[in-house]
Each structure stands twice: as structure tokens, then as C-alpha cells.
Amino acid sequence: MLNILIPVDGSRSALRAVEYVVQYRAVHDEVLNVNLTNIQPRLPRHITRFASSANIKILQQERAEEAMADAIELLSKSGVQHTVHVGKGDTADEIVACARKVQAQKIVMGTTRKNALTRFFQGSVVNKVMAMSDLPVEVVARENAGRLERFGIPIGLGLTFLWLAVE
Structure with missing residues (x-):
């Protein structure tokens, strides 16, 4: 039995990774154990001091369920x-800690195709996981990033440098 971890954030890219694993199972006729994980960010202190920890847990659980609903349905x-x-x-x-905990044999992650400049400024969870984990990480790329992601960041960066040069 192949034990796979798939991080899911509710995006179309993450769902594409789940679809890939389903197709893999159909082609290889192998028994799979899929572990879906959703990571909720820690909320800032100025928010958490006004809400009880029970309410915060409920909110994060609802967000996680919403993010994983389509993936769970597909599986x-x-x-x-x-x-x-x-x-x-x-x-x-x-993600790396969860992979260790569930003793995953590989991690399958979805991503959107982006240029190197965009990835540099936005950061990449996929790159961080690949650097931190000793497990194989399969990256399933979806279609290209939207126009704003492809052109907006480089243009914004160029305008920023132009503005700094003028001053």
C-alpha cells in the first residue's frame, strides 16, 4: 500500500493534485492510502485577543473543512x-511534520505555473517543502498563472524602481 500526503488549500491547483492521484490509482491499480492535510495559519494577536480559543478553533476547523470538501468528494x-x-x-x-506523523512515502502537491521572478517575490511553499523534506515530492502543475500574477508583479516592481530612481 502506497501512503501519500496531499496538502489541500481549496485551490484548483490542489484539487488537480488529488485528480492526479486518482488517475495514478486507476492506471497502476495499486492500493493507496491518501492523507489530505490542510494547514491553517496562526491568527495575529490583535485578532486572537478579542476571540476565545474555542471560537478560533471552530473557525479554523470550518475553513479547513471548506478547503478540503471538493478533494474529499473526489476521493x-x-x-x-x-x-x-x-x-x-x-x-x-x-506539511513536513504531517508527512512524518502519517509515515507518508511521498508528498504530492499542486501548483500553478509561474515565472521565476513571481516565485521569488511571492515565495513558494512547494520549494520550501522540497528543501525541508527527505521524502519525494511530486509537483503537479496546473495551467499558467493569471495575468495579474504573471505581469502585475514584474510591472509593479519595475515601477517601484523607476519611482526610486526619479527621487
Whole structure:
């Protein structure tokens, strides 16, 4: 049985990684145990001091369930055995920790195609996980990033440098 971890954040890219695993199972006719994980960020102090910890946990659980709903539905319809894990904290750290906890044999992650400049300024959870984990990480790329992501950041960066040069 192959034990796989799939981080899911509710995006189309993450769902594409789940679809990839379902297709993999159909082609290889191998028994899979899929672990879905959703990592909720820690909320800032100025928010948490006004809400009880119980309410914060409920909010994070609802967000996690919403983010994983489509992935769970797809796996259930396909008959793939799966378990659900919810973490809290830094996304890359928690993904690697969850992979160790569930003794995953590989991590399958979805991503959007972006240029190097965009990835540099936005950061990449996929790159961080690949650097931190000793497990194989399969990256399933979806279509290209939107126009704003592809052109907005480089243009904004160029305008910033132009503005600094003028002053």
C-alpha cells in the first residue's frame, strides 16, 4: 500500500493534485492510502485577543473543512481510502511534520505555473517543502498563472524602481 500526503488549500491547483492521484490509482491499480492535510495559519494577536480559543478553533476547523470538501468528494467518489488532517502554523513546516506523523512515502502537491521572478517575490511553499523534506515530492502543475500574477508583479516592481530612481 502506497501512503501519500496531499496538502489541500481549496485551490484548483490542489484539487488537480488529488485528480492526479486518482488517475495514478486507476492506471497502476495499486492500493493507496491518501492523507489530505490542510494547514491553517496562526491568527495575529490583535485578532486572537478579542476571540476565545474555542471560537478560533471552530473557525479554523470550518475553513479547513471548506478547503478540503471538493478533494474529499473526489476521493470518496473514486473509492480511494483517505484520512483528513488539519494543522496550524507555518504551512511548509506543518506539511513536513504531517508527512512524518502519517509515515507518508511521498508528498504530492499542486501548483500553478509561474515565472521565476513571481516565485521569488511571492515565495513558494512547494520549494520550501522540497528543501525541508527527505521524502519525494511530486509537483503537479496546473495551467499558467493569471495575468495579474504573471505581469502585475514584474510591472509593479519595475515601477517601484523607476519611482526610486526619479527621487
